[in-house]
Amino acid sequence: xxxxxxxxxxxxxxxxxxxxxxxxxxxxxxxxxxxxxxxxxxxxxxxxxxxxxxxxxxxxxxxxxxxxxxxxxxxxxxxxxxxxxxxxxxxxxxxxxxxxxxxxxxxxxxxxxxxxxxxxxxxxxxxxxxxxxxxxxxxxxxxxxxxxxxxxxxxxxxxxxxxxxxxxxxxxxxxxxxxxx
Numbered sequence: 111x112x113x114x115x116x117x118x119x120x121x122x123x124x125x126x127x128x129x130x131x132x133x134x135x136x137x138x139x140x141x142x143x144x145x146x147x148x149x150x151x152x153x154x155x156x157x158x159x160x161x162x163x164x165x166x167x168x169x170x171x172x173x174x175x176x177x178x179x180x181x182x183x184x185x186x187x188x189x190x191x192x193x194x195x196x197x198x199x200x201x202x203x204x205x206x207x208x209x210x211x212x213x214x215x216x217x218x219x220x221x222x223x224x225x226x227x228x229x230x231x232x233x234x235x236x237x238x239x240x241x242x243x244x245x246x247x248x249x250x251x252x253x254x255x256x257x258x259x260x261x262x263x264x265x266x267x268x269x270x271x272x273x274x275x276x277x278x279x280x281x282x283x284x285x286x287x288x289x290x291x
Contacts, residue, residue: 170267171278174249178209179285185209185242186289189218190225191235200239207246214289249280 185204192201205215229235252264255272271278 167270170263171271171276174278174280175282175285177245178249178281179287181242181245182209183287184238186218186287187225187228188235188239188242190221190223191228192239193219194225196232196235198236200236200243203243204239207243209242209246210289217290253277253280 189201189204189210192198192204204210210218229238248261248264251259252268252272255268257265257268260268267278270276
């Protein structure tokens, strides 16, 4: 039987038609695993962004008790080092931040031991003490409403919480490190 005129194969030297060029894409899109037709394609990242945003807001609200517990643990080591090996004013400034109660200061003043291994140099202890003092001052400024003197994170926290009357907690007793011992 002779070939039909309507089903001739195209000559080899002619360029492909637009339909021939997009035919692999059409076949791909008709598959069940295609991104456009997949049931997974309707999900978006919006719920994850909302969860992330909520977690960031929650962290900004409750970060002080965690940071206070961390810095108080560091302040114990720093105060013991400075009180026993340095006569500078940083130990007194550390007490003035009210990170320790009066009873805790009395316990720390009467502790015996070698605290020289806590820091390699006196400069490292001074640097750590200054960091703790700066943290305590920033928390006090935040709760006092001194917006202009806050660092950028403190300003953001002021605008989110303090301005609207939501005072973030500063410390939780169950997170506090023990001073005696």
